[in-house]
Amino acid sequence: MIGSMFNSDSKPTPLQAGAARKESREQRFLRIKQDVHRHLIAALDTGSATALKDHELRRELRRGIEDLCRYRADLLNEGERERLINEVIDETLGLGPIEPLLRDPTISDILINGPKVVYVERRGRLERTNVAFHDEDHLVEIVQRIASKIGRRLDEANPMVDARLADGSRVNAVIRPLALDGALVSIRRFAAKPLIAADLISRGSICREMIEFLAACVQxxxxxxxxxxxxSGKSTLLNMLSGYISENERLATIEDAAELQLQQPHVARMETRPANLEGQGEVRSRDLLRNALRMRPDRIIVGECRGDEAFDMLQAMTTGHAGSLTTIHANGTRHAIRRLEMLVGMASFELPIWFIRELIASAVTIVVHCERLAGGQRRVTQISEVTGLVGEQVQMHDLFTFEKTGLDQEHRQMGRFMATGIRPQCLEVLREAGIILPPSLFERRQLIPERADTVAPVTPRRNPT
Known part of the structure; x- marks a missing residue:
């Protein structure tokens, strides 16, 4: 197999011992790695390689690299050879220097500010790594590899891109001339297994009473x-809440970069598309949303309302697609309603404000706000109910809140979850759906988070009659 994949006459030339002594060991390692990678690519028979499965290709690449490394035996020890083999395989098939970061389950975000500055977020805290790319061309090449796999382009004509990795992680990149100091890349990691209610409760992101109410609202x-x-955790919460949707329902999802991890068997997933070089072929969220209405979905889930699709989303909510969900960038539940007003107004300038507010009040029942607090913790800080219009103003009240009480010695936000004591008006609708929530759930009091070892699954109580 080695002979069929590699040209045997492509071998690296030995380094001069004198030149090697002028470099540090790390510099020498990097130079050898670049040289081996270059010869590997030159020797690789792409026709034979593409016929192999991923694990077979990795095994054959390892053999080929080991063969090339024999010409550097005097310069590399056993540990360096193993490191070189792994890094060259990552360079050839993966995402180069950041591949080890993507395998680290404790990392939630990877933030790249040019080829030599890479930060990661662990447990809500940013920390700088020693990871670096060879140069800016190397970094751009890696991002272009990501974008090309899902049919996106990244070049001077299109210097911004939203893409995703195979595991669903979301990638955003900006290159020159928009990025003044080198390519900027952010990767939002997603867990291989979506978080469930017990995970969020055990992390202190939300309380059981809040989950029980939200699960009832979804059902x-x-x-x-x-x-x-x-x-702030919007998509994580949306994923978790979608787990309470019946498996018998047909769902349609619309996203700019697919990142939702719905567990239902009947999901029609759609993703927007940017325009091509000629400025044609663009497919927006609004186009997909209108098409989704013809696909007989029971519910529509829009990954994020950020433009004129907000108007169509609200119309769908009021015309036979009850139980739909979406996310929106806002600073609180009331600000979310104002953002919806603005987005709908931008979509249809001729609509009077009283009509827009009436549409929102009739479409949206529950608004949940997530916040990333000082210290990096994610919390659900508000659950509010929209109760209708008074005059021309959308009225709403808080059912559950998170009250901030200051910072601890590590500058992490402290606080407590509270039930406000207001009984939701939507309880009657839930009762008609056969879901009974006890009045005590909403009594004014502090809600005590549970320990990780005591969290049990949350199942809304249904009326036996």
Whole structure:
């Protein structure tokens, strides 16, 4: 197999011992790695390689690299050879220097500011790594590899891209001339296994009473909006809530970069598409949303409302697609309603404000706000109910809140979850759906988070009659 994949006459030339002594050991390692990678690519028979499965290709690449490394035996020890083999395989098949970061389950975000500056977020804290790319061309090449796999382009004509990795992680990249100091790349990691309610409760992100109410709202087909800032946990919460949707329902999802991890068997997933070089072929969220209405979905889930698709989303919520969900960037539940007003107004300038507010009040029942607090913790800080219009103003009240009480010695936000004591008006709708929530769930009090070892699954109580 080696002979069929590699040209035997492509061998690296030995280094001069004198030149090697002028370099540090790390510099020498990097130079040898680049040289071996270059010769590997030159010797690789792409026709034979593409016929192999991933694990077979990795095995054959390892053999080929070991063969090339024999010409550097005087310069590399056993540990360096193993490191070189792994890094060259990552360079050839994976994402180069950041591949080890992607295998680290404790990392939630990878933030790249040019080829020599790479930060990661662990447990809500940013820390700089010693990972570096050879140069900016190397970094751009890696990002272009990601984008090309899903049919996206990244070049001077299109210097921004939203893409995704095979595991669903979301990638955003900006290159020159928009990025002044080198390519900027952010990767939002997603767990291989979606978080469930017990995970969020055990992490202190939400309390059982709040989950029980939200799960009832999902099963009772109330329309819901999840708001929050970047990295606040909106998509994580949306994924978790979708787990309470019946497996018998048909779902349609619309996203800019597919990242939702729905567990239902009947899901029609759609993703927007940017325009081509000629400025044609663009498919927007609004186009997909209108098409989704013809696909007989029971519910529609829009990954994020950020433009004129908000108007169509609200119309869908009021015309036979009850129980739909979406997210929106906002600073609180009331600000989320104002953002919806603005987005709908931008979509249809001729609509009067009283009509827009009436549409929102009739479409949205529950707004949930997520926040990334000082210290990096993610919390659900508000659950509010939209109760209708008073005059021309959308009225809503808080059912559950998170009250901030200051910072601890490590500058992490402290606080407590509270039930406000307000009884939701939507309880009657839930009762008609056969879901009974006890009045005590909403009594004004502090809600005590549970320990990780005591969290049990949350199942909304249904009326036996």
């Amino acid at each position: 009772g087909r109330l329309n819901m909006v999840v708001s929050g800032g970047t990295g």
